[in-house]
Structures are given as C-alpha cells and as structure tokens.
Amino acid sequence: MTLAAVARSLRAAGVDVRYDEPLSDHTTFRVGGPADGYCEPQSIPELVEAVRLCRAQAFPLFVLGAGSNILFPDDGHRGVVICTKSIRGVAASSTGLDVAAGEPLSSALAAAEEWGSRSLGFLAGIPGTVGGAVATNAGIPGRAMSDVIESVSIIDPANQSAELAPRECGFGYRTSRIRDRRLVVVSAKLRFDHEIYDPAVLLARRRTTQPIGQASAGCVFRNPPGGSAGALIDQAGLKGFTVGRAQVSEKHANFIVNLGGATSAEICKLIDIVRQKVYKTYQVSLDLEVEVVAG
Ligand SMILES: Cc1cc2nc3c(=O)[nH]c(=O)nc-3n(C[C@H](O)[C@H](O)[C@H](O)COP(=O)(O)OP(=O)(O)OC[C@H]3O[C@@H](n4cnc5c(N)ncnc54)[C@H](O)[C@@H]3O)c2cc1C
Incomplete structure (x- = not known):
C-alpha cells in the first residue's frame, strides 16, 4: 500500500495529511527528520478513523503527543505520524x-x-x-x-x-x-483525591534545578533503584560534556540539551558515552527514560 493511497483514504475521512513533515517541529528536543506522512486529527472520531485506516492498510503508524519524551532519528519516520495535540476536551x-x-x-x-x-x-x-x-x-x-x-x-x-x-x-x-x-x-x-501538590512550589523547583527554556526531552535516564541517574552522571564528571551541538546540561546532569542544530546522531552518541562512563565508574547500567525511535 502506498502513502498516496493511505493519504487519499485519510483525506476522504476528513483528516489532512502532510508529506515529509519535519519531526523537529513537533518534538521538544527540536530534533528529528521528516515523517513520510503526518496528520493531526481534530477530534476523537477522526483519531479513531485515522488509526483504523492506517492499520487496515497495514501502514506503519506512530502516535505522537507533545513530543516531549521522544528522540526521532535524523532520517525521520517511514510511515504516518498521527499527532494528537488537536484532540482537546x-x-x-x-x-x-x-x-x-x-x-x-x-x-x-x-x-x-x-x-x-x-x-x-x-x-x-x-x-x-x-x-x-x-x-x-x-x-x-x-x-x-x-x-x-x-x-x-x-x-x-x-x-x-x-x-x-x-x-x-x-x-x-x-x-x-x-x-x-x-x-x-x-x-x-x-x-481527584486528597494528596495536595502546590504547582507554584514545583514550578519554582524546576526553574532552579532544570534547564527550562533549552530544548530537551526531560530526564534521559530512569533513576536506578535507590539512586539518582543525575547524581551518577554529575559525579562521573560529565556535566557540560558535549558532542557536536548536544550537551549534558550544566544545570541537571540527567538532561541532554540541544544547543541549537543538534542531530539525533549526536544525542545518541552522547547517550552512549554517558552510559559507558557511568558503567565504567560505578558499574551501574542506566536505562533510558526518553524513547529513542530506531532509524
Ligand atoms: C522540560 C521537561 C521536563 C519533564 N519533566 C518530566 C517529569 O517531571 N516527569 C515525567 O514523567 N516526564 C517528564 N518529562 C517527559 C515528558 O514530558 C513526559 O513523558 C510526557 O508525559 C510525555 O507526553 P507527550 O505527550 O509529550 O508524549 P510523546 O513524547 O509525544 O510520546 C511519548 C510516548 O507516548 C506515546 N503516546 C503519546 N500519545 C499517545 C496516545 N494518545 N496513545 C498512546 N500512546 C501515546 C508515544 O507513542 C510515545 O511512545 C519532561 C520533559 C521535558 C521536556
């Protein structure tokens, strides 16, 4: 099944499809090459129909939200990315x-x-x-x-x-x-329950400890049991370590930031270096929290 045929069915269902859409425009890392097809259903029925049509035609699909926990490859995505951000209510x-x-x-x-x-x-x-x-x-x-x-x-x-x-x-x-x-x-x-969290306090803490305002995807690694991935990366001396335009944040070592123009390959290389150094220093294997989509 060709993309053109899938796009025709989606358009007939009222869902517009864009070709070669840069995924860097839809991720907080500001990284990612073009998706063959990209659509933003405007309602729950349109989402259901878009998913159904792609699957019925055995066409690869990827469901994307705000793109804040994801690293797409530089060559993008072969298939249709269905982004939910217009489905509100x-x-x-x-x-x-x-x-x-x-x-x-x-x-x-x-x-x-x-x-x-x-x-x-x-x-x-x-x-x-x-x-x-x-x-x-x-x-x-x-x-x-x-x-x-x-x-x-x-x-x-x-x-x-x-x-x-x-x-x-x-x-x-x-x-x-x-x-x-x-x-x-x-x-x-x-x-709702009775656990109360004050958003102002949490936001102030984030501003102090996280590189807010720089392109990132949040914490790159899960914390190991009983430990802190950020502390291990920091103690391994990697804060500020840079590959190309990708950098281990100087503010929070479990964040990788895009200094502007970073590639997915640079971020992946930096992830590998961090993992290897932390393993060599502390014999701790860090698991990814960010989803790295295979190229
Ligand atoms: C500055 C910053 C701070 C962050 N802080 C935190 C934090 O404190 N805690 C935390 O947990 N995370 C944090 N994150 C990571 C991220 O915001 C969360 O993981 C968020 O929930 C991801 O939502 P998204 O809509 O961006 O998902 P995306 O990144 O778009 O997608 C993530 C995954 O969810 C899947 N997905 C998205 N929508 C759907 C859907 N409708 N149905 C099925 N699957 C779906 C995708 O396929 C993908 O596998 C942070 C990120 C940034 C940039």
Whole structure:
C-alpha cells in the first residue's frame, strides 16, 4: 500500500495529511527528520478513523503527543505520524476529569483547580499531553499518573475500542502496557483525591534545578533503584560534556540539551558515552527514560 493511497483514504475521512513533515517541529528536543506522512486529527472520531485506516492498510503508524519524551532519528519516520495535540476536551466534575488524549497536562491541572482540587498539581511543568502521560506513566518521585487514573479509553491492535481499568494498564516506573503494546489512548478519566501538590512550589523547583527554556526531552535516564541517574552522571564528571551541538546540561546532569542544530546522531552518541562512563565508574547500567525511535 502506498502513502498516496493511505493519504487519499485519510483525506476522504476528513483528516489532512502532510508529506515529509519535519519531526523537529513537533518534538521538544527540536530534533528529528521528516515523517513520510503526518496528520493531526481534530477530534476523537477522526483519531479513531485515522488509526483504523492506517492499520487496515497495514501502514506503519506512530502516535505522537507533545513530543516531549521522544528522540526521532535524523532520517525521520517511514510511515504516518498521527499527532494528537488537536484532540482537546475536558469534562470536569467535583470528583474528577474526563480528558481527551491531546489535552495538555497543564490544562487538566487547571481544570482540576477550578473544581477545587490540587491533586493533579504534581503534573505542573511536565510538558506532555494526557495521552502521552498515560502511556509513559508520567510523574514525579512519589506520585504518577497511575495514582489518579480511574480508567483509560483505548483503541486496541484489532481496532476495537475498550475501557481499561488501572490494573489492566500494566503501569510501572515511567512505563505501561499501553506503551509496550502500542495501544492508542483516546481519553482518560482522572480522579481527584486528597494528596495536595502546590504547582507554584514545583514550578519554582524546576526553574532552579532544570534547564527550562533549552530544548530537551526531560530526564534521559530512569533513576536506578535507590539512586539518582543525575547524581551518577554529575559525579562521573560529565556535566557540560558535549558532542557536536548536544550537551549534558550544566544545570541537571540527567538532561541532554540541544544547543541549537543538534542531530539525533549526536544525542545518541552522547547517550552512549554517558552510559559507558557511568558503567565504567560505578558499574551501574542506566536505562533510558526518553524513547529513542530506531532509524
Ligand atoms: C522540560 C521537561 C521536563 C519533564 N519533566 C518530566 C517529569 O517531571 N516527569 C515525567 O514523567 N516526564 C517528564 N518529562 C517527559 C515528558 O514530558 C513526559 O513523558 C510526557 O508525559 C510525555 O507526553 P507527550 O505527550 O509529550 O508524549 P510523546 O513524547 O509525544 O510520546 C511519548 C510516548 O507516548 C506515546 N503516546 C503519546 N500519545 C499517545 C496516545 N494518545 N496513545 C498512546 N500512546 C501515546 C508515544 O507513542 C510515545 O511512545 C519532561 C520533559 C521535558 C521536556
């Protein structure tokens, strides 16, 4: 099946497709070559239809949110990238929210505050969408999406819609069965509880400790059990270490920043150097938190 045929079906379903779209325009790393096809469904029915059409024609698809946890290769993506960022909508009540996949976490947090709940305050400063945050089980030490999810509406690999309870989502530390099995999150129900997080305090802490304003994808590595990846990288003397235009942040050693014009290859090389040096120095293998998409 050719891209032109897939694009024709998508356009017939009302979903516009762009060719050779630079993924660097859609990721917070500002890195990534062209996607053969790229679309932004405007509603949940359009998302369901776009996923169904790509799969029906056995065409490779990648579902992207805000692109804040991802490193695409320099040669881009062979297939269609379906970006959810235009799929918005929050239905709120006094007990929780029903949020569309493309809604930014910041607006879910704001909607919760309007209803008098600060229990989503822990999401302050995480620049993702609700769908991406569910798939990655985003959070901070002590609190993650899995703590507030009541249910998740998905499209499964057979294009069936289903509502998953938290125990069916296989949540772990910055991971989920949703991500592993490439299920597509359409929306999520989040519940309020009595855990209170002050967004202003968390944002101030981020400003002090993280390279806010520089292009990055957040923490590159997961913390090893009982430890801190950032502290190990810092103690290994790698803060500020640079490959081309990619640099281990001088502010937070678990961030790699794009100084402007970095390539995916440079970032991958820097990731390898950091891993090797930390392993050589501390015999600790660092696992990736950022998703590195194969070229
Ligand atoms: C400055 C900065 C700070 C950060 N701080 C944190 C932090 O404190 N805690 C934290 O956990 N993360 C943090 N991150 C990482 C990132 O913001 C989160 O992982 C976020 O939840 C990713 O959401 P996204 O929409 O950008 O997902 P993307 O990066 O677009 O995608 C990530 C993964 O989710 C999948 N995905 C996206 N949408 C869907 C969907 N609708 N259905 C199924 N799968 C989907 C993608 O296929 C991909 O596998 C930070 C990033 C930055 C740049």
